[in-house]
Amino acid sequence: MKTIFQFIIKELLQVKRDKKMLVVIFMAPILQLIFLGYAANMDVNVIHTTIYDQDKTETSRDFIKRFEQSGYFKLDYYVDNYDEVTDLLNEGKTLVAIIIPKDFEKKINRRETAPLQTLFEGSDGNKASIALGYIQGIATKFSQGIVAETKDKLGMKISLSGSLIPEVRVWYNPEMKTRNYMVPGILGLILMISTISLMSMAVVREREIGTLEQLIVTPIKNYQLILGKLIPFTLIGFVVLIIVMVIMTQWFGIVVRGNKLFLLFTALLFVLSNLGIGLFISTVSKTQQQAMMASVFAVMMPMIYLSGFAFPIENMPQAVQYITYIIPLKYFIVILRGIVLKGIGFSSLWVETLILFGMGVTLLVFSSLRFSKKIE
Amino acid sequence: MNAIEVNNLTKEFGKFTAVDNVNFNVKQGEIFGFLGANGAGKSTTIRMLIGILEPTSGDALVSGYSIKNQSDLVKKNIGYMSQKFSLYNDLTVVENIRFFAGIYGLDGKKYEERKKWVLKVANLENMENVMTSSLPGGIKQRLALGTAVIHEPKIVFLDEPTSGVDPISRRNFWDLINELSEGGTTILVTTHYLDEAEFCNDIILINAGKLIAQGNAKALKTNYIKNPILEIESDRVVDSLEILEKEKWVGETSIFGNYIHVILNDSTINEQHIYQLLQEKNGIAVKRVKKITPTLEDVFIHLIEKDSKKNVQ
Incomplete structure (x- = not known):
């Protein structure tokens, strides 16, 4: 010993x-x-975003505001043409470019489907897919709002029941x-x-x-x-x-x-x-x-x-x-x-x-x- | 009584026989010199005797214990110091002493007493807190020896303890070896230095794993070379050597600085023949020719060359 x-x-x-x-x-x-x-x-806290709003209407501005309010998107650039979008994506200055087409508001008012173009700098696939998830979330909520509003105008009382809303609770690491x-x-x-x-x-x-x-x-x-x-x-x-x-x-x-x-x-x-x-x-x-x-x-x-x-x-x-x-x-x-x-x-x-x-x-x-x- | 008895000790590494059927005895209390060229099998033999290597066949009794199946008892009774400095450079002097004393189970009064002794022989009194790495080579060597015998073993093995040490430190180191020997410790030492071999009571020489000579220095010098030896001092040493080697009556030659040693095959040849050959025939100024008794070096060169020739045949 x-x-x-x-x-x-x-x-x-x-x-x-x-x-x-x-x-x-x-x-x-x-x-x-x-x-x-x-x-x-590997958290995605800040998504650098470029906005190309071709519509420039109340609806499009309302839609853009949703991104700002989400807390994840930082709207760094507002541009007026595709070249700038391409440049920003190429230089990696922005992760997502959201392009709102010209007749965005018109189509919505006519109750047609309004396409929304989103471009990703997808070299980090993980990050891009997380950003995609957020965008889809915002878009879904926005369209649900439109549906409810329209029906409301028509005097139809509806609730959003029948659709599925997952109640998410993350265990062990709640902030993920x-x-x-x-x-x-x-x-x-x-x-x-x-x-x-x-x-x-x-x-x-x-x-x-x-x-x-x-x-x-x-x-x-x-x-x-x-x-x-x-x-x-x-x-x-x-x-x-x-x-x-x-x-x-x-x-x-x-x-x-x-x-x-x-x-x-x-x-x-x-x-x-x-x-x-x-x-x-x-x-x-x-x-x-x-x-x-x-x-x-x-x-x-x-x-x-x-x-x-x-x-x-x-x-x-x-x-x-x-x-x-x-x-x-x-x-x-x-x-x-x-x-x-x-x-x-x-x-x-x-x-x-x-x-x-x-x-x-x-x-x-x-x-x-x-x-x-x-x-x- | 013999401190060490070596019986038919053999070590093979694959096909290579490093130590070949070696026998010798070391008497209690003597300084026993173990000589041989590099790779002759000295270290291998020592490593078997101290229990690091297991012999392929044969056995040895060290302090009465078999190295084959009582190596634990052997280890308690021996000290060992190798050519590599074997203390911890990053510990202080006293930390090294305490560590090795601890391994040998020394404590209390005994420890204090032995610590003092080691510090004294290493000349390190009042310097016990110095870092070992900062000590000069000679002092390190003495500290290593002191530490290797801190448990007062009956037998000490020293494997080329003075290689790479300056002459004065070597002399001091040998004083310490003599001191240990006078105290009754048996010492087995390997060395390259033939002047050191002169200090030994008994010497063995091994070559290519085989023991080729045994005896004290005096006996070796007289028993192994019967032919006369001439020492020649001349102007042109290398030329002289070439000329001499062509003669039939010249056995072996070797150069020692300005001198040539010639072992003669023919005892009728004398100093006069050399003068005639070198000076008169070849015009080389010969300063001196003298019949000498062989040195240990002559003996070893002679024996090793003879043995190597035999091995080739």
């Missing part, structure tokens, strides 16, 4: 003195969280903010990056400078050596996790709805997998550089892409989906989003929790055996 304790002190001292590593472990996650927290934002969805995922990402790089680098460094050989000659047992590395890095991982959680709640105002202790417990299971992976990398790398390359390109990048952090796993081809089953981050992200956003606990997340536990133990045991074999 004393031996392991000496080891922990030594590791912590080394991390403390390694300025580059300190930046990687503590500064990078904070910056990552803040940048990603703002950058990973991407950030609320992304930030808990970033938490898992950061925990993974810091623990994998710490573990893989620490062992390889000892091999590179020759101290590993020195340690093997001492009566220290392999399990003591491994625990001597695991415990300090788990501690550091948790410090990082707590810092990041404080920023998440205090800065981004995303509260943890579920049990924080359960969150920390699952984080521990997740850390076990990462340390196992880190230890494995250290057994296949000869130099610190190799270890860094292997961690970043062979392990962390694919894991991030396939974890469902940014891209939904359901949309991936079936074969790729199978690969995602072996990625610990995938399960931890599900757990994180569950606890933070939905406030659910073990009763709903027990499958993911058990998988994480199983993976953690398997990876650690496997890597430890490999490590022990390698040094003998």
